[in-house]
Amino acid sequence: METETHSEHDCCAHHDNHHELVISNVEVSYGSVAALRDISMATSCGNRVALIGPNGAGKSTLLKAIAGLVPRRRGNIQWRGTAVKKWSREFAYLPQREEVDWDFPITVSGLVEMGRYPHLGLWKRYTAKDHEAVENALHTLGITDLRDRQICELSGGQQQRAFLARALAQEAHVLLLDEPFTGLDRNASESLACLLAELSGEGRLILASHHDLDSAPQLFNECLLLNLSQHDFGPTSRVLTSSAIEKAFQQSPPGLND
Amino acid sequence: MFTPFHDPFFQRALLAGLLIGFTNGFFSGFVVLRRTALSVSALSHTMLPGIALGILITGTLTQANAFIGALTAALFVGLGSVVVSRTSRIDQGTALAILYTTAFALGVAALKYLGNYGDLQHWLFGDIRLVSSNDLWLAFAIGSVILLGSCIFFRPLLLTLFESSIASAQGVPVRAMNYLLFLMLILALVTSLQAVGCVLSVGLLVAPGATMSLLTNRTTVLFWGGGILGAAGSVVALLCAYWIDIPAGPAIVIVLGTAFLLAFLLSPKYGLLNGTRRS
Numbered sequence: 217m218e219t220e221t222h223s224e225h226d227c228c229a230h231h232d233n234h235h236e237l238v239i240s241n242v243e244v245s246y247g248s249v250a251a252l253r254d255i256s257m258a259t260s261c262g263n264r265v266a267l268i269g270p271n272g273a274g275k276s277t278l279l280k281a282i283a284g285l286v287p288r289r290r291g292n293i294q295w296r297g298t299a300v301k302k303w304s305r306e307f308a309y310l311p312q313r314e315e316v317d318w319d320f321p322i323t324v325s326g327l328v329e330m331g332r333y334p335h336l337g338l339w340k341r342y343t344a345k346d347h348e349a350v351e352n353a354l355h356t357l358g359i360t361d362l363r364d365r366q367i368c369e370l371s372g373g374q375q376q377r378a379f380l381a382r383a384l385a386q387e388a389h390v391l392l393l394d395e396p397f398t399g400l401d402r403n404a405s406e407s408l409a410c411l412l413a414e415l416s417g418e419g420r421l422i423l424a425s426h427h428d429l430d431s432a433p434q435l436f437n438e439c440l441l442l443n444l445s446q447h448d449f450g451p452t453s454r455v456l457t458s459s460a461i462e463k464a465f466q467q468s469p470p471g472l473n474d
Numbered sequence: 475m476f477t478p479f480h481d482p483f484f485q486r487a488l489l490a491g492l493l494i495g496f497t498n499g500f501f502s503g504f505v506v507l508r509r510t511a512l513s514v515s516a517l518s519h520t521m522l523p524g525i526a527l528g529i530l531i532t533g534t535l536t537q538a539n540a541f542i543g544a545l546t547a548a549l550f551v552g553l554g555s556v557v558v559s560r561t562s563r564i565d566q567g568t569a570l571a572i573l574y575t576t577a578f579a580l581g582v583a584a585l586k587y588l589g590n591y592g593d594l595q596h597w598l599f600g601d602i603r604l605v606s607s608n609d610l611w612l613a614f615a616i617g618s619v620i621l622l623g624s625c626i627f628f629r630p631l632l633l634t635l636f637e638s639s640i641a642s643a644q645g646v647p648v649r650a651m652n653y654l655l656f657l658m659l660i661l662a663l664v665t666s667l668q669a670v671g672c673v674l675s676v677g678l679l680v681a682p683g684a685t686m687s688l689l690t691n692r693t694t695v696l697f698w699g700g701g702i703l704g705a706a707g708s709v710v711a712l713l714c715a716y717w718i719d720i721p722a723g724p725a726i727v728i729v730l731g732t733a734f735l736l737a738f739l740l741s742p743k744y745g746l747l748n749g750t751r752r753s
Contacts, residue, residue: 283643285643321507326693330636334645338629366691
């Protein structure tokens, strides 16, 4: 596991400079079908960005392209002034909950320890520092007492927390979340909302696909409205006007499934 | 009672049982985590025509041409099932089932032309009591390769098996890891062919890991415990086979199957008879 390098550092909150994520002219296609084009945006640590658009608009695809899971046909992604060629250790991707095999026999702490793998590579020993990172992550997400549970024994909200803890253990600065609120009950949604606010408050950048237009303004301070191509990007309150939403949702994407 | 230990054939069988049982038991951890018992079964049957073809072409059976033949056939059937499922409405499981039974049938049909090597019983159920010193060295070499490969790449392999999208977002070469697993699986199958034959090899490559998964939540215990269980089970089975005079291959699978049944019923955490099952 070779890493794309960024120097060792603590959380952004301890830095004076703002870390910027700049996405310019990103285009993704599956075979000959364009899945996404002309996506350009710039944001920085501490923000919560919603990706909003109808089904098949390319929200998940954009997250995957940033995470390096699908190749970009064109365009650049820059993080902290360095081009991200394929993937970055400082990005953590969380798939949609239904895509995960929850019956995989692994405990919560085992899952969180996986977040250390990029730091450990193939051979490095699991040290006190790694242990501490895992403990801190479990503690931050309030799941220390669930550490020995199997992941299949968790509720939806707890599963989400376990995955976020994995991202924190990885010391990820950018969290790429695919529909994190889907399938959560009201309480779990509210506590996840607080958690995301906390995480961005301490300087992490959160990008999440989101389908609920009503809750978006409370949950996210920035918003990318897209439907195959970019409609708008900016503060949620400015971007998510009823006319803009109508325009983005009316134009149906030709033969695409997201 | 301990006379079998003085018999050189039995000594070699015992050593082979230890080596093959450990290798296959260890690797069964991956099979269980990957939930691919069906494709293991498919591949083990597919090896027969591959090896038969190897003998037909070269006129002799050596470990090398057995391996190459098995690998070729497994690749054909494995990749064939992928191609069929991607280009038609048939799903991969169905495609695999058709391809491997057809391949197996071809292999059985070809046995007639294999002269001295045409003993169906031997192919189907193996005979660990006929292993030579060369076979032992090969089992040892293959076991070492599998253990080394698994240990070196343990972290990326585990991550790939759990959630390949997270793995590749963390920079793991997911495709390469899948090829590595496939190659190690074929290697494990080639060794088990000698001991239990191509029909029963599935038991050796699935049962130990499945048993351990009922007893532990720790992945290290799943793998090493599977290896120890596979080795111990094979040795116990060989002794039983000697004392009550049954064939060794089936004995190994019966012992491992019994261990699984016991774990299923009595596991402290997940046993059927222990009330506190997970919902």
